[in-house]
Amino acid sequence: MPSVEKIIEDEISSPSVFKEKHKLYPEYTPSSLPHREKQLKQLAQLFKSFFSSPGEEMQRVMLVGSFGTGKTVTSKLFGASASSLASRNGIRLKYVHVNCYKSRTLPQIIYNISLDLGITLPQRGLSAQELMRGLIEELERRNTYAIVALDEFDYFALMSSGLNSIYVLVRAYDEYVNKKKRLHFIFISRSISTLENIDPSSSTYFLKNIVEFSPYTYSELYDILKERADEALYPGVISDDELKYISMIEGYDKGGSGSARTALEILVRAGESADSEKRSSITLDDIRKAHVIVKPELAMLQDQVSALDRHELVLYLSVIKALKGSGSGFVRIGDVEKIYRVLCEAYNLQPRRHTQVYTHILELRSMGFIQTKSSGKGFRGKSTLIGISAAPLYVLESKVEELLKRE
DNA sequence: ATTACAGCGGTAAAGGGCGG
């Protein structure tokens, strides 16, 4: 029986197929972006007037495309290049990326923008308009411009008062008519239809400058995977045929989701599978195994789940457990709350009371984690029934528990 | 110090729909 230390040591020092694993993670921003030249060009064109006459007008651009089509990464890369280009021209331009899942209210968003810009605004006590005024004046004082990307924008727009709030952002300069327009916006959204549904009249306001991101095809995915695999894996770990196989699985023209995110995750899991069996290369079986685990819907949830705080995670876990226990497709909100109380104890949390539980449930719903419907016959009184359609419960459960353990 | 005001979370009353 080897010592614990020995076991851990062996595991850590065992060889890996990964040279730089992090380069396969969704949050990694690669230096080049295959098959997104058109979108970058469009973005550049829309911001052209900024470079010729900064501050003259406020730019508003909307990036639209389904999950894993490179919206976020394109935006970040554009922002980075734009600001370095600007600084070469003697303009101070900063790029700020805000995730609307994490910053759910307007004041939070403004606060986070200013935080990223190195501006300290109070978190409390000030209204959104006042925060906005503070931000604008500070930009003015520093002679700085900013491109603000609002990621997962459809979620923000869906929230009650979301659309009204947007005007606070976008019309902020109405009261500074002769000041330079220092704030510019990139809205990132999964689809335009959600925005159109909310408020058709004001949607035209956002839908003027649209850059579309189409799902990746088989050959496009191959190019992306090839490039990333070269950076992240040791040479010879994976063959072209195997990369093509993954591309085939996910390629939009081959009936896949067209998501680079999912394709990359399959690559990561396949690599992990090879590692765990101490093989120095990835086999087709590794990929098949990985494919079973990595479902597009799950990969989509992955980054959203990480935006949840502990209480929301525990509550989500409660929903999962309640559903597992009931065996039926739906459970009542009250049952979920009971389980939530128990789970809080297990995770050493002071349980939130009913109001908070309720609002968190609403939030989980608007983020798409759960679905709700009103109870019909067979229930006494009115009750909200909660269901999860995203993925198999046991997979979700292990994923959420893993996240909770990470503290 | 005092006022004013926003977020957060809780309490309790109001609302809503079905069984009896």
Next chain:
DNA sequence: CCGCCCTTTACCGCTGTAAT
């Protein structure tokens, strides 16, 4: 049609910050 029971919401108190 009543009463029940869970959901939903109105409102309150507490805390933290800026302006006065």
